[in-house]
Amino acid sequence: EPEVTQTPSHQVTQMGQEVILRCVPISNHLYFYWYRQILGQKVEFLVSFYNNEISEKSEIFDDQFSVERPDGSNFTLKIRSTKLEDSAMYFCASSETYLDNEQFFGPGTRLTVL
Amino acid sequence: RKEVEQDPGPFNVPEGATVAFNCTYSNSASQSFFWYRQDCRKEPKLLMSVYSSGNEDGRFTAQLNRASQYISLLIRDSKLSDSATYLCVVILGSNYKLTFGKGTLLTVNP
Numbered sequence: 001e002p003e004v005t006q007t008p009s010h011q012v013t014q015m016g017q018e019v020i021l022r023c024v025p026i027s028n029h030l031y032f033y034w035y036r037q038i039l040g041q042k043v044e045f046l047v048s049f050y051n052n053e054i055s056e057k058s059e060i061f062d063d064q065f066s067v068e069r070p071d072g073s074n075f076t077l078k079i080r081s082t083k084l085e086d087s088a089m090y091f092c093a094s095s096e097t098y099l100d101n102e103q104f105f106g107p108g109t110r111l112t113v114l
Numbered sequence: 115r116k117e118v119e120q121d122p123g124p125f126n127v128p129e130g131a132t133v134a135f136n137c138t139y140s141n142s143a144s145q146s147f148f149w150y151r152q153d154c155r156k157e158p159k160l161l162m163s164v165y166s167s168g169n170e171d172g173r174f175t176a177q178l179n180r181a182s183q184y185i186s187l188l189i190r191d192s193k194l195s196d197s198a199t200y201l202c203v204v205i206l207g208s209n210y211k212l213t214f215g216k217g218t219l220l221t222v223n224p
Contacts, residue, residue, distance in 0.1 A: 035212070043152075045212060055210060102160045102163075107157050
């Protein structure tokens with residue numbers, strides 16, 4: 001069964017450093033998303049991406065964040081200068097279309113900012 | 115008012131019990147509704163979509179009441195493997211993003 005993959009599974013970084021989280025969505029999917037979940041809290045939407053541009057972004061997704069689809073398979077989330085409060089699980093998701101169509105989540109990258 | 119609000123839980127039930135989860139959403143323009151489950155430290159996985167007419171999948175029944183902005187999930191004959199956090203999820207309006215409730219933790223005991 002096709003699945004979304006994410007690397008690394010765990011990233012530890014120092015405050016102020018840049019991190020890039022990588023995702024490989026399901027191959028025939030057209031819509032891509034990043035969500036995050038701070039420990040003990042709800043899953044929160046960060047950004048959606050379609051046709052090589054951002055469709056929507058949340059208030060969390062400020063100038064420190066960027067997304068890119070550098071080639072036909074990878075979808076990346078970059079945090080330019082990490083803060084302690086960026087520590088969370090980051091989930092990538094993809095869907096074939098939108099609305100009623102299921103979003104498939106990757107296993108997540110746990111980001112720890114020290 | 116929170117966009118998606120769920121019973122805080124946790125729920126502890128014996129095997130074979132019936133358990134109900136409740137959820138309310140604040141935006142009457144919401145268009146799509148789902149229940150996801152999340153195992154500890156894992157990604158959310160779609161359990162079932164929720165349709166206006168109500169829908170059933172084996173031991174799981176989901177109901178939607180648009181007038182009350184209320185969604186429910188009923189699990190009958192609960193199994194140990196049903197132990198997880200159940201997430202009420204809504205798509206608001208015309209955007210693509212999933213809006214999650216905080217989830218309700220269920221533990222099914224032998």
